[in-house]
Amino acid sequence: MSGDLDGIELREGIDIARIDELLAFYEREWWTQGRERADIERMLVGSDAVVAAVELDSGELAGFVRALSDGAFRSTIFDLIVARAWQGRGLGRALVERILATPALERCRRTDLVCREDMAAFYESLGFERSASDQIRMEWTRG
Numbered sequence: 001m002s003g004d005l006d007g008i009e010l011r012e013g014i015d016i017a018r019i020d021e022l023l024a025f026y027e028r029e030w031w032t033q034g035r036e037r038a039d040i041e042r043m044l045v046g047s048d049a050v051v052a053a054v055e056l057d058s059g060e061l062a063g064f065v066r067a068l069s070d071g072a073f074r075s076t077i078f079d080l081i082v083a084r085a086w087q088g089r090g091l092g093r094a095l096v097e098r099i100l101a102t103p104a105l106e107r108c109r110r111t112d113l114v115c116r117e118d119m120a121a122f123y124e125s126l127g128f129e130r131s132a133s134d135q136i137r138m139e140w141t142r143g
């Protein structure tokens, strides 16, 4: 990596030994709080692409992103998180670009994600567009 990201390595996959670091990331964010270790382990096995950013000096997790993909038509990005100390230096952008280039996503015609309104400009700067306004998102939650 160059510029502000000197000292960071992006790696496909994440070592299960980093699960505590990932748990700490998840505890900080509103949509991932309360996730349990066993479920996170299942989630990592079930994800089609995972990219971890590692700070080489400390060996610590600096960023994370994952995705599900059918390999051809559709994929969805989840859980983009950058460690506070690394925010604003291009790592979030680098993680999205890298996961779009992983084998699971690189041939997908469409990749989507869900975000809050205040994140839209960030994703637009990466080439994402708002979904057509006549489409809505439906969800079913296990009770």
Ligand SMILES: CC(C)(COP(=O)(O)OP(=O)(O)OC[C@H]1O[C@@H](n2cnc3c(N)ncnc32)[C@H](O)[C@@H]1OP(=O)(O)O)[C@@H](O)C(=O)NCCC(=O)NCCS
Residues within 6 Å of the ligand: 029, 079, 080, 081, 082, 083, 086, 087, 088, 089, 090, 091, 092, 093, 094, 114, 115, 116, 118, 119, 120, 121, 122, 125
């Ligand atoms: C959102 C997040 C991943 C961005 O990572 P980052 O490494 O700080 O972002 P970058 O440095 O790559 O920023 C890239 C660009 O997006 C902009 N940007 C970053 N966060 C933004 C935000 N919340 N809203 C609008 N623009 C934003 C930056 O200003 C930068 O613009 P530039 O290239 O013109 O300078 C990081 O702030 C984070 O982990 N936040 C908490 C978790 C979260 O909200 N994740 C997103 C869930 S949808």
